[in-house]
Amino acid sequence: xxxxxxxxxxDLTSVVDQVWETFIATDEPLLPAELDxxxxxxxxxxxxxxxxxxxxxxxMTDRAARIVAAGMLGMSVDEEMADEDIADAVGELINVVxxxxxxxxxxxSQLSLxxxxxxxxxxPGDAVEVGRIERSIQTEAxxxxxxxxxxxxxx
Amino acid sequence: xxxLIIDDSRTMRTILTRVMTDLGFECKQAGDGQAAxxxxxxxxxxxxxxxxNMPVMDGYTFITRMRDQPSLRGVTLMMVTTESxxxxxxxxxxxxxxxxxxxxxxxxxxxxKLAILGLLDQEAMA
Numbered sequence: 001x002x003x004x005x006x007x008x009x010x011d012l013t014s015v016v017d018q019v020w021e022t023f024i025a026t027d028e029p030l031l032p033a034e035l036d037x038x039x040x041x042x043x044x045x046x047x048x049x050x051x052x053x054x055x056x057x058x059x060m061t062d063r064a065a066r067i068v069a070a071g072m073l074g075m076s077v078d079e080e081m082a083d084e085d086i087a088d089a090v091g092e093l094i095n096v097v098x099x100x101x102x103x104x105x106x107x108x109s110q111l112s113l114x115x116x117x118x119x120x121x122x123x124p125g126d127a128v129e130v131g132r133i134e135r136s137i138q139t140e141a142x143x144x145x146x147x148x149x150x151x152x153x154x155x
Numbered sequence: 156x157x158x159l160i161i162d163d164s165r166t167m168r169t170i171l172t173r174v175m176t177d178l179g180f181e182c183k184q185a186g187d188g189q190a191a192x193x194x195x196x197x198x199x200x201x202x203x204x205x206x207x208n209m210p211v212m213d214g215y216t217f218i219t220r221m222r223d224q225p226s227l228r229g230v231t232l233m234m235v236t237t238e239s240x241x242x243x244x245x246x247x248x249x250x251x252x253x254x255x256x257x258x259x260x261x262x263x264x265x266x267x268k269l270a271i272l273g274l275l276d277q278e279a280m281a
Contacts, residue, residue, distance in 0.1 A: 092166040096237055100239075100259075113163075
């Protein structure tokens with residue numbers, strides 16, 4: 001069985017807002033934004049494979065990633081933070097967001113372990129963007145992007 | 156009461172340790188199921204909080220291995236995971252998990268589950 005999945009903005013907003021409010025302990029809100037391109041300082045992605053195949057990725061600026069890590073680790077954002085700690089926090093964020101996106105699907109599929117990198121993500125040639133949420137925190141850009149892998153979902 | 160937090164994410168281990176410590180538990184951590192098994196044999200906890208998807212040994216396999224050992228069957232096992240498919244929940248509970256929490260979770264959700272399991276000191280909840 002294959003599933004056609006095009007998430008609604010409400011679906012994605014609900015996922016992002018719930019995960020952010022629950023795990024990122026900050027008084028600063030995550031605000032809707034219109035970004036001038038995707039940030040490319042930190043990227044985290046999980047893939048979903050099964051009845052639906054695609055990816056769930058978050059892109060953010062370095063400062064936004066530090067806000068995420070500080071919030072999750074119970075630190076001040078201006079404290080010294082190793083890249084390893086920021087990567088782990090951002091990876092866990094996309095793990096939970098990806099898991100919640102997966103829960104919007106029907107059928108059966110598996111979530112990959114997260115991959116975190118600095119720089120922008122290059123998607124497979126047959127990847128089609130099917131959803132995007134753009135946000136900012138303290139004017140720092142954060143984006144969630146969903147791609148479907150058309151070649152996989154056509155079978 | 157002693158808790159073992161089992162998750163390959165250091166961030167998640169930090170979050171859960173904070174939650175459990177606030178609830179009065181003495182916490183230790185393990186980064187995968189195998190490391191957790193090695194720890195529990197030396198120092199048996201009262202409760203394990205277990206992620207599903209981990210390298211080396213995943214949470215489901217850890218639960219089955221715990222249930223295979225008579226000396227460890229008294230340990231309470233709580234899955235804390237992004238896996239939300241009903242079939243997975245049923246599978247984990249059938250394998251021996253006592254409770255199942257889906258991420259993201261609030262500290263209150265964890266406390267509620269522990270209270271249901273009779274593991275929460277009522278003073279810690281006040």
